[in-house]
Amino acid sequence: MTTPSTLPAKPFEAGLADVIACNSSICLVDGDNCRLLYRGYDIVDLAEHSTFEEVAYLLWYGRLPGFVEFQAFLDGFTGCMKLPVETVMILRMFPHAATPMEVLRTAVSSMGHWDPDSGNTRLDASLRKAQRLTERIPLIIASHQRLRDGKEPIEPRSNYGIAFNFLYTLQGREPDPIMVKAMDTALILHADHELNASTFAARVTAATMTDIYSAVTSAIAALKGPLHGGANAEVMRMLEEIGKPERAADWVLPRLAEKVKIPGFGHRVYRCEDPRATILRKEVNKITALTGETQLYETAQAVEELMLANSKVFANVDFYSAPLYHAMGIPVELFTPIFAVSRVVGWTAHILEQWKNNRLIRPTAHYTGPALTSYVNIGSRS
Numbered sequence: 001m002t003t004p005s006t007l008p009a010k011p012f013e014a015g016l017a018d019v020i021a022c023n024s025s026i027c028l029v030d031g032d033n034c035r036l037l038y039r040g041y042d043i044v045d046l047a048e049h050s051t052f053e054e055v056a057y058l059l060w061y062g063r064l065p066g067f068v069e070f071q072a073f074l075d076g077f078t079g080c081m082k083l084p085v086e087t088v089m090i091l092r093m094f095p096h097a098a099t100p101m102e103v104l105r106t107a108v109s110s111m112g113h114w115d116p117d118s119g120n121t122r123l124d125a126s127l128r129k130a131q132r133l134t135e136r137i138p139l140i141i142a143s144h145q146r147l148r149d150g151k152e153p154i155e156p157r158s159n160y161g162i163a164f165n166f167l168y169t170l171q172g173r174e175p176d177p178i179m180v181k182a183m184d185t186a187l188i189l190h191a192d193h194e195l196n197a198s199t200f201a202a203r204v205t206a207a208t209m210t211d212i213y214s215a216v217t218s219a220i221a222a223l224k225g226p227l228h229g230g231a232n233a234e235v236m237r238m239l240e241e242i243g244k245p246e247r248a249a250d251w252v253l254p255r256l257a258e259k260v261k262i263p264g265f266g267h268r269v270y271r272c273e274d275p276r277a278t279i280l281r282k283e284v285n286k287i288t289a290l291t292g293e294t295q296l297y298e299t300a301q302a303v304e305e306l307m308l309a310n311s312k313v314f315a316n317v318d319f320y321s322a323p324l325y326h327a328m329g330i331p332v333e334l335f336t337p338i339f340a341v342s343r344v345v346g347w348t349a350h351i352l353e354q355w356k357n358n359r360l361i362r363p364t365a366h367y368t369g370p371a372l373t374s375y376v377n378i379g380s381r382s
């Protein structure tokens with residue numbers, strides 16, 4: 001009989017770094033050249049010329065739409081944004097202490113019960129579910145926040161996109177078009193990122209041939225952690241604690257010396273600045289020029305200068321999304337949920353791709369436990 005000690009040690013990479021786990025035609029993260037492509041299109045071009053809805057089409061269908069088909073797509077997508085009444089009832093039941101990310105995870109999971117395509121696993125039904133998830137996640141976040149603040153949820157406006165309606169249903173007033181454009185840009189930039197932790201969680205879950213709501217719930221749970229999507233909230237807490245640029249060195253340098261990870265910096269794939277951070281920095285600059293509140297942005301710049309001078313790690317997408325959302329008047333607990341507003345498009349594109357050519361995802365572990373051991377009855381144990 002083979003005992004564990006005789007098993008050959010297999011080489012393994014902690015955190016599966018550089019392990020290729022699937023083929024994918026959705027997104028290319030070019031970590032050496034600081035470039036991110038969705039279906040071959042550079043995010044720099046998409047952020048400047050496209051919209052979040054068009055990017056959703058691109059990721060789901062693999063190509064940009066023609067004018068007429070895009071209008072038809074929008075009619076069935078953001079043209080009918082609405083939360084099921086059951087979801088609003090559930091949102092009213094959460095304790096005040098439930099965080100928006102926890103609420104989102106539970107609400108998304110529960111929404112599967114009322115999906116009109118529930119149980120239908122055909123591709124057209126899965127695409128409709130992906131659209132419903134995408135149009136409803138922002139409404140869940142905004143409605144829950146309003147309920148938490150003692151206000152009633154408000155209906156989205158038809159013929160407006162997700163960026164507009166997220167801000168409108170959250171803040172209860174028509175948002176400034178410059179804010180809408182900045183939010184739309186942030187949503188474009190967060191839409192997909194190859195096999196990041198939450199997308200991998202979605203693909204592993206989907207590969208068991210469970211339903212799309214279960215796979216997206218897994219993804220939300222993975223996104224929540226501070227090493228992944230939760231980092232944008234940690235960045236905000238750090239910037240608030242630092243308070244002003246002159247205090248950045250006292251905060252950052254001792255932590256760097258102790259090898260503490262600074263939120264919003266470092267990346268598994270990029271060896272240079274995350275191209276999304278480059279664009280988001282410009283957006284923060286624009287919005288703070290509009291609001292006149294520049295202290296937090298200046299503090300962020302001071303932190304970044306210190307990191308560039310004293311470490312080899314660069315800002316990632318979470319570093320400038322935090323001051324951006326703050327400048328829009330959004331509470332910090334919604335920063336990670338906003339990531340999900342966008343990333344649900346990538347998650348669902350990956351789930352559909354997984355199902356096209358599915359095989360159960362089941363790697364192996366290198367066993368490091370005891371060798372075969374005889375069971376001893378409890379009375380005879382020393």
Ligand SMILES: CC(=O)SCCNC(=O)CCNC(=O)[C@H](O)C(C)(C)COP(=O)(O)OP(=O)(O)OC[C@H]1O[C@@H](n2cnc3c(N)ncnc32)[C@H](O)[C@@H]1OP(=O)(O)O
Binds near residue numbers: 264
């Ligand atoms: C949307 C996203 O998920 S983007 C990432 C969001 N997460 C964060 O911003 C949290 C802070 N960052 C981190 O914790 C990490 O950089 C991660 C989790 C993103 C990547 O982790 P890994 O790829 O495992 O990198 P790892 O931890 O091996 O770090 C490599 C080196 O960079 C250093 N480093 C990495 N990130 C940081 C950081 N944020 N601050 C300071 N040093 C860092 C490490 O200390 C290590 O240095 P060493 O080689 O001298 O020991």
Ligand SMILES: O=C([O-])CC(=O)C(=O)O
Binds near residue numbers: 192195197267269317
């Ligand atoms: O790719 C990653 O590991 C994390 C990331 O930047 C993302 O999910 O956007």
